[in-house]
Amino acid sequence: MESKTLNPKPYGNPYLAGVLLGLALLAAFLVLGTGLGASGGIARLGAFLEGMVAQTHTLSSAYFGKWGEHPLTYYLVFMLTGVFLGGLFSSALSRRILFGIEKGKTASGGLRLSLALSGGILSGFAARLAQGCTSGQALSGNALMLTGSLVFMACLFTGGYMVAYFVRRQWD
Amino acid sequence: MKTFYGLNALNSGEAFFASLVIGFFFGLALERAGFGSSRRISGIFYFTDMAVLKVMFTALIVAMLGLVFFSSVGLLNISTQIHTLKTYYGAFAVGGLIFGFGFAISGWCPGTAMVGLASGKLDALVFLIGAVLGSILFNELFPVIEPLYTWGRSAQTSFNEPGLAFIYQSLGMTKNSFLLLFTAVAVLFFWGAEYVERMKNPEQGGDYFNSPFLRAFCLLLMVTAAALPLLSPQNLGTRVSADISVQKSPESVPSTVRAFMKDVSSAQGHMEPEELADRLLKQDSALMVLDVRPESEYRAFHIRGALNVPLPEVPAFTAKNGESGLIVLYANDMTHPAQARDELFRMGFKKVTILTDGLTGFLERCLKPVSLRSEPVSTETANRIRSWREYFLSFGS
Numbered sequence: 001m002e003s004k005t006l007n008p009k010p011y012g013n014p015y016l017a018g019v020l021l022g023l024a025l026l027a028a029f030l031v032l033g034t035g036l037g038a039s040g041g042i043a044r045l046g047a048f049l050e051g052m053v054a055q056t057h058t059l060s061s062a063y064f065g066k067w068g069e070h071p072l073t074y075y076l077v078f079m080l081t082g083v084f085l086g087g088l089f090s091s092a093l094s095r096r097i098l099f100g101i102e103k104g105k106t107a108s109g110g111l112r113l114s115l116a117l118s119g120g121i122l123s124g125f126a127a128r129l130a131q132g133c134t135s136g137q138a139l140s141g142n143a144l145m146l147t148g149s150l151v152f153m154a155c156l157f158t159g160g161y162m163v164a165y166f167v168r169r170q171w172d
Numbered sequence: 173m174k175t176f177y178g179l180n181a182l183n184s185g186e187a188f189f190a191s192l193v194i195g196f197f198f199g200l201a202l203e204r205a206g207f208g209s210s211r212r213i214s215g216i217f218y219f220t221d222m223a224v225l226k227v228m229f230t231a232l233i234v235a236m237l238g239l240v241f242f243s244s245v246g247l248l249n250i251s252t253q254i255h256t257l258k259t260y261y262g263a264f265a266v267g268g269l270i271f272g273f274g275f276a277i278s279g280w281c282p283g284t285a286m287v288g289l290a291s292g293k294l295d296a297l298v299f300l301i302g303a304v305l306g307s308i309l310f311n312e313l314f315p316v317i318e319p320l321y322t323w324g325r326s327a328q329t330s331f332n333e334p335g336l337a338f339i340y341q342s343l344g345m346t347k348n349s350f351l352l353l354f355t356a357v358a359v360l361f362f363w364g365a366e367y368v369e370r371m372k373n374p375e376q377g378g379d380y381f382n383s384p385f386l387r388a389f390c391l392l393l394m395v396t397a398a399a400l401p402l403l404s405p406q407n408l409g410t411r412v413s414a415d416i417s418v419q420k421s422p423e424s425v426p427s428t429v430r431a432f433m434k435d436v437s438s439a440q441g442h443m444e445p446e447e448l449a450d451r452l453l454k455q456d457s458a459l460m461v462l463d464v465r466p467e468s469e470y471r472a473f474h475i476r477g478a479l480n481v482p483l484p485e486v487p488a489f490t491a492k493n494g495e496s497g498l499i500v501l502y503a504n505d506m507t508h509p510a511q512a513r514d515e516l517f518r519m520g521f522k523k524v525t526i527l528t529d530g531l532t533g534f535l536e537r538c539l540k541p542v543s544l545r546s547e548p549v550s551t552e553t554a555n556r557i558r559s560w561r562e563y564f565l566s567f568g569s
Contacts, residue, residue, distance in 0.1 A: 014206070029248075079191040129263055
């Protein structure tokens with residue numbers, strides 16, 4: 001992924017980026033009353049796609065069914081769109097847009113993509129089970145000092161450190 | 173301050189637009205942090221790049237400080253304006269563990285993958301496809317795993333909501349001391365993170381180890397976390413919330429105005445704490461005072477003479493007992509009693525009133541000792557407070 005010609009700017013101070021993220025989170029609480037969320041928008045997309053394939057089945061299903069015929073008409077879908085646009089704006093500004101697969105120099109693209117896919121399936125499933133992801137639970141919930149969100153965050157890092165060793169080759 | 177959630181307007185076009193704008197800054201912050209790169213994100217699991225820890229804990233402290241500030245000066249009511257998730261220990265622990273597997277395996281989470289996609293990363297797109305599939309999988313398996321989804325609900329109750337648990341309550345400490353403890357832990361994490369980066373990745377990591385910036389930053393966080401509680405209304409000497417208006421010092425208000433104000437407040441179905449205290453002291457039999465909080469809170473403390481009828485049981489209780497006199501509803505604040513009153517109105521009960529400012533107001537205005545009050549109190553009022561305290565604080569022990 002190294003590219004001399006693009007000359008991307010180095011990352012800024014992570015603590016100041018954290019302050020910016022904290023202010024976005026605070027704004028979400030003060031304006032929306034909900035905090036930030038990302039997996040909710042992705043699940044809505046899932047409900048929309050499943051509805052395109054099997055409408056009656058999806059509408060009668062116990063979980064997606066309660067979201068109705070227009071699952072995409074939901075504030076987290078708009079937030080996720082905003083995340084994409086904000087990310088695009090910032091990465092374009094810092095010349096960090098680079099098409100390709102991010103991986104280690106000797107790792108194969110196939111390995112990296114299959115790990116990205118399986119990690120995605122696990123995360124998408126787990127975020128529904130825990131009613132949130134890194135954004136909705138770990139950030140928003142802990143900012144509100146909710147006990148369940150602290151449990152989620154502790155288990156998230158425990159799980160991450162448990163498996164990281166076995167998938168390290170993708171970064172070699 | 174009213175939020176879209178508090179106004180029940182999260183599904184409005186305005187809320188969608190606000191979400192888009194907030195999402196834009198969310199994505200911007202994530203990209204600034206370098207989270208458009210899965211290699212950087214997963215660095216936390218190999219101790220080579222601890223950016224995730226630094227960014228997350230900084231963001232958490234900033235948001236916590238902001239929320240504590242806005243709620244302590246009375247601008248934000250968390251119980252009515254903020255959406256809070258109940259705690260399901262089992263579901264969140266299992267979900268967190270599986271999510272952690274996915275996070276470390278892929279190097280992405282849903283929000284950062286969106287930023288990765290915007291940065292052109294194919295692996296982010298593949299992750300997002302997986303996450304959509306995982307959500308559909310959850311929907312398909314939901315009938316089977318539903319018991320897991322609601323497994324291990326917390327036994328705590330907050331804001332009259334069973335299962336809503338706050339960390340500081342779970343740990344048996346105050347909100348302010350938890351804020352300070354959390355900040356201190358985060359500062360230790362920051363120093364630890366810089367240290368291990370320096371050990372593991374000496375060329376690129378640990379830039380801020382023992383740097384003047386990090387020292388000043390950590391000091392600022394600690395001082396703010398320690399000083400913020402001093403901003404609470406009690407310490408400012410004034411009460412910022414709704415009760416500045418009517419009965420601040422009844423003696424100074426002309427009696428006609430006072431009568432008018434009283435009419436207004438009774439027309440809205442409110443009863444001032446002073447009036448309730450006096451009428452209970454005189455054993456007024458026309459009153460039926462109902463404490464609509466959960467039984468555990470009632471047992472901890474309640475207004476003498478009040479019956480405990482938890483919120484869901486109020487309609488049935490009132491229907492059974494009929495309407496003999498005036499029903500006074502109270503909880504810690506006014507939200508739930510107001511809902512119950514409206515429901516009783518709809519059922520046809522007209523002589524229902526709620527206690528202005530709830531139990532909190534009653535304690536503050538009737539039972540707070542004269543010596544602890546910031547404003548001067550007339551001898552007559554002091555005597556009333558003394559008799560109220562004798563009557564309401566002496567029973568039951």
